[in-house]
Amino acid sequence: MSDPWDGRGGQATRSRTTRAPGTRAQAPSTERPTHGRASARAASRRGGGGGGRASRRAKRAGRGGRLLKVVGLCLAVLVLGTAGVGWWFYQHLNGNINSVSLDGKGGTEKADAFGRTPINILVMGSDGRTSAADCKLGGGCSRTGVQSGYGNADVEMVVHISADRSNATVMSIPRDTMTNIPACKDTENNTSTSGYYGQVNSALQYGPACQVATVHQLTGIPIDHFVKLDFSGVVKMADAVGGVSVCVNGNVYDTYSHLKLSKGTHTLKGEAALQFVRSRHGFGDGSDLGRTVSQHIFLSAMIRKFKSAGTLTDPTAVYDLANAATKALTVDDGLGSISKLVSLADDVNKVPAKRMTFTTMQTAPDSSDSNRVVVGAGAKSLFSTIANDQSLTTGSGKKSTAPSATAKATASASPVSRSEIGVTVENGTDITGRASAVATALTDAGFGSGSTTANAPSQATSTTLTYGPDQNAEAQEVADALNLPGSALKKASTAGLTLVIGSDWSNGTTYPDTATTAKTATANAHASTADDSKTCAKVSQYRTVSLNGVAMTPAQAYAAAGNKPDSDE
Structure with a gap:
């Protein structure tokens, strides 16, 4: 069953040719060399027949010298082999990355008085079914088959990392927001639009640069980078970290995303993780607003998992995570290498979880369409706070304004x-x-x-x-x-x-001060911080789902679908 809200919004989907993923090269051989005993015996015979201590010391010294040479040779081979594998690993990950130019469409972040520059990234989750894996996960391909183009940006988050790296803000923009899409041209498939009024998520159909330009125009926030993830990317990332722990405050069955969970805490992997972040009918009022809050809960848990002891110190976990991340992402040229992504990860890691604020852009109902929203009161204050590199953290810790x-x-x-x-x-x-x-x-x-x-x-x-x-x-x-x-x-x-x-x-x-600014900017913005591990996603109390043609609440659907296994089973 596919989710009706995953249908195309705005303009028609455009075709796109995707770059082939990097191929896996063969690692250099690290076989240990073998050494026979015949040459050692011959060397001993050539040393003369004076048997005594001197001869025994000479023999021991000879064996010790040969042993050191063997160990040295083995170490040399090991170092060279490790370096070769490291180089292969680096090149392999670089080959995974697909990057696209932004062409300056999102503006430029400005350095503060001390030469420090904030980072603003638009994180997009695409609904495109551009592979067999995405068709299987997202559904809706039974008639169309594997689709071309970018799809719609059904998840949009502006990620701001402060210039002094002391705090960060993640602001979600609901996909149902109506706005002006600027004139855009996608240089990769030569599609263009002269601009139109439509859903904010539809701009992705003209390329990631168009989506970035749209959000920049809507918010006034300069955006230098983007990261795009598809359905299979969410699955890969959740599996790479060993699952993500989330909580729901009641039984829930979203018959559209297929998320089915009992009340309480669950560790979600693979498809279950995707079902959770896609579920809009299961939480809140059944709209995209409720979904943004549950996505914040999921991402906060993933951030805590990244920062937890063991995740980033286990070589196998690091490899799986890096391999999954690079295969799952499309990024701008400014992030299009392992070294740049590692630098970004380091910048994110500097920010304590308690100083990472998640918010949702304030909205108001669209007077011409009850299923759509427009920018609401308070949003301009939120935009301004992010654009001016001001912290939204209302908890402990002061933002540093100390000079370099x-x-x-x-x-x-x-x-x-x-x-x-x-x-x-x-x-x-x-x-x-x-x-x-x-x-x-x-x-x-x-x-x-x-x-x-x-x-x-x-x-x-x-x-x-x-x-x-x-x-x-x-x-x-x-x-x-x-x-x-x-x-x-x-x-x-x-x-x-x-x-x-x-x-x-x-x-x-x-x-x-920071507290006053944060209070004003986050009014009605569902603000939370990444260190909050106690908040549960609130199951919708409305009849937002349908089972066997009967409208019911997610809790009623859970009870009625007793034979269907839970998502985490």
């Missing part, structure tokens, strides 16, 4: 008194008196009386403090006084300090 070692050295080399620092404060909001209030606060804090106020040339969404060459120390002093994050500091080519107050700072004389 180079910046610290520069600052300490030229200390400046606050009384010598003048700041031009500009009001970039529609609230009267903001510039004056902040300028007065700076003066009261000891900054120079030469500070001035003005209206900004245009409205500003984000607050920024620009500073000229060799004014790092002055800028940091102002930032410390106003509680500005490092992401707000921008280096300019001309001298002077200019503070533009944006709509993200609507009141008060110090910039909102």
